[in-house]
Amino acid sequence: MLTMENVGLRYDGGPEVLSDLSFDIEPRSFQYLTGPSGAGKTSMLKLMSLAMRPTRGGVTAFGKNTARASAREIPALRQRIGVVFQDFRLLDHLTTFENVALPLRVQGKDESTYGADVRELLGWVGLGERMYAMPPVLSGGEKQRAAIARAVIGQPDLLLADEPTGNVDPQLGRRLLRLFVELNKLGTSIVIATHDVLLMQQHQARRLVLHDGQVQIYD
Numbered sequence: 001m002l003t004m005e006n007v008g009l010r011y012d013g014g015p016e017v018l019s020d021l022s023f024d025i026e027p028r029s030f031q032y033l034t035g036p037s038g039a040g041k042t043s044m045l046k047l048m049s050l051a052m053r054p055t056r057g058g059v060t061a062f063g064k065n066t067a068r069a070s071a072r073e074i075p076a077l078r079q080r081i082g083v084v085f086q087d088f089r090l091l092d093h094l095t096t097f098e099n100v101a102l103p104l105r106v107q108g109k110d111e112s113t114y115g116a117d118v119r120e121l122l123g124w125v126g127l128g129e130r131m132y133a134m135p136p137v138l139s140g141g142e143k144q145r146a147a148i149a150r151a152v153i154g155q156p157d158l159l160l161a162d163e164p165t166g167n168v169d170p171q172l173g174r175r176l177l178r179l180f181v182e183l184n185k186l187g188t189s190i191v192i193a194t195h196d197v198l199l200m201q202q203h204q205a206r207r208l209v210l211h212d213g214q215v216q217i218y219d
């Protein structure tokens with residue numbers, strides 16, 4: 001579903017922050033991306049979400065070599081990927097409901113077909129009472145949950161989440177992890193970038209451990 005082949009990344013002619021990384025993300029798989037602060041987890045997620053191109057090596061997404069993909073093909077591939085960004089990236093002029101519904105609207109769906117699903121999911125992540133609030137008045141944890149709901153609502157083929165439980169208490173963290181596990185059972189491949197050892201202990205899964213620009217894989 002996603003293949004990294006000898007991928008290297010450097011920023012602005014600096015040293016390589018990722019070097020010669022090769023691995024696959026299989027369909028319907030679940031994995032953590034971990035490693036010390038600054039090891040390159042966020043950079044790796046940017047490569048995996050096709051937001052950035054590697055400085056060397058190849059990324060194949062859904063069978064397409066992304067280096068050969070046209071400018072029009074990349075957005076279509078990215079639509080199949082749900083991303084929870086560390087800085088949430090909610091749109092401040094839309095309500096929480098509208099933010100979460102956005103991927104479905106972009107797909108051209110009508111609110112009558114998804115309104116109940118969006119409300120149910122918002123209730124599930126504990127935002128039932130905050131549905132019509134605008135992002136600037138949400139707490140950090142509420143924004144994080146809205147960002148997670150937006151990333152999962154369309155049941156993407158691949159979900160990438162950057163420290164998705166970083167702003168919530170352990171109980172809510174467990175609930176969010178259950179959401180990812182359920183999504184995985186429905187067929188979505190999951191990659192969670194995290195430092196949170198407790199989180200990783202709650203659901204055993206493959207670990208991709210970044211260190212000194214290299215990856216070690218523990219199946």
Ligand SMILES: Nc1ncnc2c1ncn2[C@@H]1O[C@H](COP(=O)(O)OP(=O)(O)OP(=O)(O)O)[C@@H](O)[C@H]1O
Nearest residue numbers: 011012014017035036037038039040041042043044
């Ligand atoms: N836009 C950028 N320009 C230059 N260097 C960058 C940029 N983004 C990240 N880096 C560098 O790349 C390396 C990896 O950073 P990255 O944010 O990917 O690590 P991380 O593992 O996600 O860290 P953390 O766990 O602290 O969020 C770091 O040395 C960082 O300083």
